[in-house]
Amino acid sequence: MRVWLIQTGEPVPLSKSVKRIRTALLASELASRGHHVVWWASSFDHGSRKFVAPGGSTHRMDDGVELRLLPALGYKNNVSLQRYIDHRYVAGRFRKELKKDHLTPDLIVAATPDYHIAAEAGDYAAKLGIPYVVDLRDVWPDSVVEALPRGPVRMLGKIALLGDFRKLRRTLQRASGLVGMMQSMLDWGLGYADRLQGPNDRVFYLGTEPLPKSDNLFLEELKSKLGPGEYPTVIYVGTFGRFNHPEVLLSAVEQICGETSRRPPFNVIIGGEGDRYDSIRRKYAHLPGVHFTGWLTAPRIAAVLSTADIGVVPWASGIAFPNKAFSYLEAGLPLIHSAGGDLQQIGEEEGFAEFFEPGNAKMLGEHLLRLLKDPETLRAMSKCALQTYSLRFRSEAIYQDYANYLESIENIR
Incomplete structure (x- = not known):
């Protein structure tokens, strides 16, 4: 099975000092089962606020995962117009990549945030009849609006993001399944999808890679x-x-x-x-x-x-x-x-x-x-x-279950 994982906010493990979290652990588990895994990520690291590699570069990880880094603009502050523009830019670069002659995936897992790139993945999947799953990681754009001062500013912010709310709703409604890192996050996503939880909607906690030896x-x-x-x-x-x-x-x-x-x-x-x-x-x-x-x-x-x-x-x-x-x-x-x-x-x-x-x-x-x-x-x-x-x-058990779930999603197509 060819699987695309789309997550632009996690640290990418280009060195052994980087602690792997959700997408890296899931990618490794899928690759260990013989699946061809491509992880689309940003060349800008959210945690360190640094560019980790040239945009447009591809890296083959030790576990066989293919890491494709999309060009990015970068930003300084977590909640900022600069970050919003960066996310739109990275999503646009992903859309351009989709026009190239890549091997079509059998399954796509797109994380939100960022919902812009998740929407691009959803549109692509819907056009080609590919099942896709949305991994809910944060309540964007709700949290963006909540970060604004109460009163007229917040109201104007919500009006300005009406198109983004519609984009998120469409992406979640068309998904083959929703995954939450906790039940309350899944419930939030189901609210936007306007449906009750079904058999393809699951909770898989984040977990972490086992602690390395101390420095x-x-x-x-x-x-x-x-x-x-x-x-x-x-x-x-x-x-x-x-x-x-x-x-x-x-x-x-x-x-x-x-x-x-x-x-x-x-x-x-x-x-x-x-x-x-x-x-x-x-x-x-x-x-x-x-x-x-x-x-x-x-x-x-x-x-x-x-x-x-x-x-x-x-x-x-x-x-x-x-x-x-x-x-x-x-x-x-x-x-x-x-x-x-x-x-x-x-x-x-x-x-x-x-x-x-x-x-x-x-x-x-x-x-x-x-x-x-x-x-x-x-x-x-x-x-x-x-x-x-x-x-x-335990991350080992969580991501084994997550991989089992994704294999079942692919098999229902």
């Missing part, structure tokens, strides 16, 4: 900064975007310092970069016990996780299941989070997480202080985290 040199540097083990360690690893950033954690630390007139009774490691990295680091550089690492390779992420006692997953609003939550669970870390939807439900059911209201630094600080004074509860939550990861979120 030992970096780990020793971390330990020297953290001190002799007097304090437990709380971590945030992720981006510094509009919805997912560590400011609420740093604000909680600041409040604790103000109330006690001393350093917090724990260390904090902040890993990652993004749009708000520089401003947040400047604002909270004075806090004792807080360490910013900047961007992290996968072995360095593993090192950070190995030092931690609690992982914090802040989310500004709405439903989410950030992929770093899976890394925390694999490492056996209790979670404190503010993400609604599946993470909140599963965390409560399985006992590995506590929820705080989005943006509520005081509530987060109270959770941290209480749990860090209760090693027995932390050990129980850690055990639950490891058990939940093993039973529900």
Whole structure:
């Protein structure tokens, strides 16, 4: 079977230091079964905000996956007109590629975002009678509108994007199946498709590639900064975007310092970069016990996780299941989070997480202080985290099931 995977927002594993996530793991699983897999991606990396290779280049990966990088314009900010123009440009370059004499795929899996390129894939598939599946990764363009100031500006934004909403609706309604990375995301997509969930609409959680070995040199540097083990360690690893950033954690630390007139009774490691990295680091550089690492390779992420006692997953609003939550669970870390939807439900059911209201630094600080004074509860939550990861979120099992599902979609044509 010839399969096209279309995902322009994930890191492409051109080096072994890049941690593979959803599309890379699915592509590898499909290729291992003898399928010919082409992954259409952007030459611009969303996470690092850097071009990773020339646009129009093709790369053969070690697992046999063919990676085709589309030319891109790039952008600086996560929510910006510049990013919107980049997405439209990449979709246009993909449309031009479709006019070339490529081998016609038997099945297409297109992720949204970006819904522009997913729509191009949907139009192409509908024209040739090819089944296609949409992998729902975020609630765009809804989240674009929500990022605008309330009132007239938001209303004008929604009016300006009416064509995009129609494009998304048409793409989802014609799809052979919808896949969500959580049930609440699938429900959102089914709402736009204007139908109930059917047998070809499924949930496959993100999962993560197993953690690599730690960067030992970096780990020793971390330990020297953290001190002799007097304090437990709380971590945030992720981006510094509009919805997912560590400011609420740093604000909680600041409040604790103000109330006690001393350093917090724990260390904090902040890993990652993004749009708000520089401003947040400047604002909270004075806090004792807080360490910013900047961007992290996968072995360095593993090192950070190995030092931690609690992982914090802040989310500004709405439903989410950030992929770093899976890394925390694999490492056996209790979670404190503010993400609604599946993470909140599963965390409560399985006992590995506590929820705080989005943006509520005081509530987060109270959770941290209480749990860090209760090693027995932390050990129980850690055990639950490891058990939940093993039973529900192992990437190997997730992507085997995902590949089985795609094979069944292709067979119904």
